[in-house]
Amino acid sequence: MSQQSVLLNRAGRPKDQAKRKAVLEAAKCLFLRKGYEGSSMDAIAAEAGVSKLTIYNHFSDKATLFSEAITAKCDEQLPERLFEFCPKASVESVLLMIGRNYYELISSQEAVELQRIVVAMANQEPRLARMFYEAGAQHMVREMSKLLIQATHADRLRVENPGKAAERFFCLLKGDDYFRVLIGICPPLVGEEAEQHVREVVGLFMNLYRCS
Known part of the structure; x- marks a missing residue:
């Protein structure tokens, strides 16, 4: 060959x-x-x-296809290159870019509907729920953890537990409003409100993990 x-x-x-x-x-x-x-x-x-x-x-089967569809959606909005550590770029600017893309992803009608589908059938299809989590949230936490490890090694941040820090970052971005969005009683933030929310989250994160 x-x-x-x-x-x-x-x-x-x-x-x-x-x-x-x-x-x-x-x-x-x-x-x-x-x-x-x-x-x-x-x-x-x-x-x-x-x-x-x-x-x-x-x-191989419909569950795998569902999981791959979730992965494809996440890769469209949050490609792995967004999590690459660049010594010349400020950590804050990188986090802002990740934060904006993540919030836009979870706020999209497509993502909200997919989340509702999985929650509704989680008891009957626990394998599907796990695949959804692994393809979406877990994958992003893993990529974010790698970025935080590199930033810590470069003395740009001080993060003792990168996995937990990554989880906190995404939880802060979801905020208290996300549950209300899922159950349909309020719309997600858009425009300047969404930008302000992301900036506040990144500011809190930097204050918590910035090297003194």
């Missing part, structure tokens, strides 16, 4: 990647419109314009 063939196999053929993306988009649309139980693999295949076999070539 030629080196070019090896590289193509590793990257995946463009046509296959296009089909995979189409399946993920179709899955997100149907899960939001009909819920998890109401979205069959046949319906997702029809929505994506592919065969059901094509779906199973990329995803």
Whole structure:
């Protein structure tokens, strides 16, 4: 096998990647419109314009497809490059960028609806709930922890427990209003209010972990 063939196999053929993306988009649309139980693999295949076999070539089952759809949504809004530590950039500016993108992600109607779906079926589908957590919240905490470790090693922050600090950061960004958003009694913050909220959270975080 030629080196070019090896590289193509590793990257995946463009046509296959296009089909995979189409399946993920179709899955997100149907899960939001009909819920998890109401979205069959046949319906997702029809929505994506592919065969059901094509779906199973990329995803082992519907739960895995759901988890991958969550991961794709998070990667769109919070790609791993946002968590890269740059010695030349201020830590505060990096946290502000992460904070803005995270708050925009959790405030989107798509994310709110997905959260409601998982909470509603958590007792019946604990595996699905765990996959949702691992693909979303846990993944972001892990990436944030790596950033905090690097910032601490560079004497830019003083964080003794990066995992807990990362959890606190995202919990502060959600704030007390997030539960009310989930149950539909208030809208998420937007515009200047959202920006002010993110800046206050980053300010509190920096005051807590800044090197003295």
